[in-house]
Amino acid sequence: MNPVFSPRFTVRRIARRLALAGVIGACTVASISTASAQDTAGAVFGKAPLGYSVAVRSDATGAGRTVKVDASGRYSAHALPTGTYTVTLKQSGQDVAKHLNVPVIAGRGVEVDFNCSEIRCDEVAKMP
Missing domain, CATH: 2.60.40.1120 (Carboxypeptidase-like, regulatory domain)
Structure with missing residues (x-):
């Protein structure tokens, strides 16, 4: 079985993408200045x-x-x-x-x- 399509590899890839999306989202929220x-x-x-x-x-x-x-x-x-x-x-x-x-x-x-x-x-x- 090709390791690129293994369930374990797929879960890791999804986890990395979610982590990256979380970091990008946190940075985006932190950079938004609220009106005061x-x-x-x-x-x-x-x-x-x-x-x-x-x-x-x-x-x-x-x-x-x-x-x-x-x-x-x-x-x-x-x-x-x-x-x-x-x-x-x-x-x-x-x-x-x-x-x-x-x-x-x-x-x-x-x-x-x-x-x-x-x-x-x-x-x-x-x-x-």
């Missing part, structure tokens, strides 16, 4: 006065969030869809200052600071 918030979204962060909050709103959709300034005088709004945003400093729900047309780019953060020496943090902004 960092790949499809950006962030806005910066400095602001203690006791204030910062609202980050999309100019296109109006969606966004409001975050509080932490004890170190920093704020951060992560996982924002890409687009142009208005970043507003608020005190007791009232607008104090705004940064317009802030670009949020996927995978990046943009720093937007509110410096009380440059703006009047003790006054509520007059909105038209």
